[in-house]
Amino acid sequence: MEPVTVKQQRDFETLRGEIIARRDTLPKRLTQVAEFTLRSPDEVALGTVASIAEQAGVQPSTLIRFAQAFGFSGFSELQELFRSRLKDRWPDYSARLKAAETADDESGISGLLHRFAESSVNSIVGVQHALDVKLVERAVDLLAAADTVHVLGLRRAFPVATYLHYSLAKLGVKSVLVDQVGGLAGEQAAFATARDALVAISFTPYTPATVEITSAAHELGVPVVAITDSPFSPLAPKSAVWLEVAEADFAGFRSLAASMTLALALAVAVAERRR
Amino acid sequence: MEPVTVKQQRDFETLRGEIIARRDTLPKRLTQVAEFTLRSPDEVALGTVASIAEQAGVQPSTLIRFAQAFGFSGFSELQELFRSRLKDRWPDYSARLKAAETADDESGISGLLHRFAESSVNSIVGVQHALDVKLVERAVDLLAAADTVHVLGLRRAFPVATYLHYSLAKLGVKSVLVDQVGGLAGEQAAFATARDALVAISFTPYTPATVEITSAAHELGVPVVAITDSPFSPLAPKSAVWLEVAEADFAGFRSLAASMTLALALAVAVAERRR
């Protein structure tokens, strides 16, 4: 692999393009670096050779070789490009925000994305405010003490359920996803015992099946943690702890961003508590 | 002028406030520095002691004294704050999150939730600005023109896939979720034709099955829209349009908040376009 010697003035975007283009022809470690630079350009801009190398999982010298392979004299020179991007981007930040808010923009797809992004952010911030830490702690305690965590969420809540299940499993917490494949959701949940726990997730309009299965589990003495969107949720009376997540909506559509974030935090907290 | 004794954690805005407040009581050279830091925060974040000193018209040591006057151990510590401002690019939202934070919050569950919330918000805002509107528009066109939209996403991408599928279906767009129930994912996707479209969702480490199925569909002439997290994704070359969603991570965990938001926006945009 010979160094590219040409080096007229380049900007960040050009470099980015070159990195993408040469990705497949680079040796293993350099590929690793390439991927890291694209995934975390801010880190590259602000970090030191040592810190970046560590995060990318390579030796410091590899970074210098990487930079040289792209025609720079050393890593510092390449880093300049990454830094200039941060500088240039900053000043027009407010302008861009405004641009995103101007009327003509609101109608198109970017306007749509903007609105949804905004309500997602609002939901997440809202959850931060509204959630009682004590409640979350009790939920974590309950789940950490459980033998197996059963996760139930259908229809709109299903993505959250699958995500929680996936995260728990990844973190080594025994988890079962109660789904309706084969129509056996009820029976599946019936396997739960008082030594397990059930996380029931449901939003208005509450899916009847979720409520029924949760009731049944509750009656069997299974501790229930509910994630739901109102104090009037039918899940509330059936659960040992219930967490309220009010997703903001735009034009009647509610994102699940806040619920997803809560699910991840719960999973990590439970895994930590177990250690 | 006595040094202010060590503070608890501060953020950039706080420091900025302090600098403004004390500007008039500061000695001459330090005032010069104060003004420079307020006027060119980017320089302060990215420059070296020597370069900043020169631009501010003071001696390098003055910068250290300035930092110490504000309770930092040295200039580098102060610079950290200026750098962190560049990293979390969106002070608006960061500030709002900070407001939700209570003093002794950093550890424990609420700290965890806070951190995850922060990275979710960063992801969402990041996607909103990084995503090329033209690309999104092409994706929407493709999907709106499709007879049936097939949605594929396994493992970590599965929640996003289910959500997109649910949203499309709710909005009256014919949608099929390609899942592995019964191990038939490949065959399921084979039903897709050139008049349909496939949305393939995958993040590092890319699930091999997702890549394979996407390739197969691509070869059959099915238009593919990929949602993925890097230009190096194996899905990129197989797709007509690919949308990059870089989820920020905290402690190695990535939320799906940005992907979920994008999924919802896509679904709504496609439904609108069809009318």
Add this chain to the structure above:
DNA sequence: TCCATAATGGAATTTTTATTCGATATTCTG
């Protein structure tokens, strides 16, 4: 399989950068 070539790891070295400190200047105070 062996050899030539390229890539990698990691310690040693060089360069750059931050910080300290004492001499000098300036600014307050009585």
Add this chain to the structure above:
DNA sequence: CAGAATATCGAATAAAAATTCCATTATGGA
């Protein structure tokens, strides 16, 4: 206006960071 307290300067020193170099390991071609 003297004298004390503070601030500033700038060279000297310490710390941190980038880069080089070479021994070792992997890769691809005959």
